[in-house]
Amino acid sequence: MKTYKMVLCYDGSRYNGWQKQGNTDNTLQEKLEKILTEIAGVETEIAGSGRTDAGTHAKGQVASFRMDWKRTAAELLTEINGRLPEDVGALSLEEAEPRFHARLNAKAKRYVYTIWTGEMPPVFWRKYSFWCKDELDVEAMKEAASAFVGTHDFKSFCANKRMKKSTVRTIYDINIEQKEQRLVLSFTGNGFLYQMVRILTGTLIEVGEGKRSPMEMEEILAAENREAAGFTAPSRGLMLDEVFYEPYGKGTEMP
Structure with missing residues (x-):
């Protein structure tokens, strides 16, 4: 199982913020976890560096997740971008230290x-x-x-x-x-x-x-x-x- 660090940009206009919520699936975290779960074949959670509000945008949101991926990080980045909606983009993705956490490690x-x-x-x-x-x-x-x-x-x-x-x-x-x-x-x-x-x-x-x-x-x-x-x-x-x-x-x- 590898830990990955991903940098994202998104137009937050139509989303109810970053953090997933019980009363809606229209959040960025929910959308991303669904895509990662589809790729991995098992439930996959993602953590963001911050919980942007509904309607707030991001040029450099950082997220971390763990996945058992056999191919390169570049191939995983391509796979993710191929499934993202047009108002969200994964700018970069790299393997990180095992304990890396997008929010907890942010300075x-x-x-x-x-x-x-x-x-x-x-x-x-x-x-x-x-x-x-x-x-x-x-x-x-x-x-x-x-x-x-x-x-x-x-x-x-x-x-x-x-x-x-x-x-x-x-x-x-x-x-x-x-x-x-x-x-x-x-x-x-x-x-x-x-x-x-x-x-x-x-x-x-x-x-x-x-x-x-x-x-x-x-x-x-x-x-x-x-x-x-x-x-x-x-x-x-x-x-x-x-x-x-x-x-x-x-x-x-x-x-």
Whole structure:
């Protein structure tokens, strides 16, 4: 039995997120496990590096699974891609260490959120961005974002009000860059809470709109109350960009 590491990309528009659920089979994990089971001839489970929400996309989701496969990893990759739907692609596949686990071994993740700015609607980007018609103060958003870099309790930015585990996380970097009509927010950290990136984004948008001051961010963190933070930005603008398995900054490309 071999352990495999696979990197995936997908358009999450029509899926109910990554994690399989009891009330639907329309999840990415469910679809992939069905394909792997068909190939292996026995029930095969797959673990993802993170549980992306319904409607969230991925450019570099990492998954791990175990399979008794006699041929090469390249042949297995071809077999998998031949069975995947057109909105999911396996980018790479390799044999990993026996104990490798996509989620447990991850050291850091980078999520990217795309905001479409301007008066014209994002016709070709409508499934991959959140449209803000009003002009945003990008410099104020950058100032506000700097308050989140470092190790903090992000309870105010967690949508799971019943969260019993630690809500302390470390954000290594937040980068905000205007690319023509797209304002791209990049968040890199050692882990993220349920809807944390979307709530951080919604809060920064409110700063950009002048509804909040950058100086309020430390107060929001200290409140440890979801009601203190901004709105939850829609899932369609969010993408899991990359997962790191070395300490961030060591052997990785900095944003």
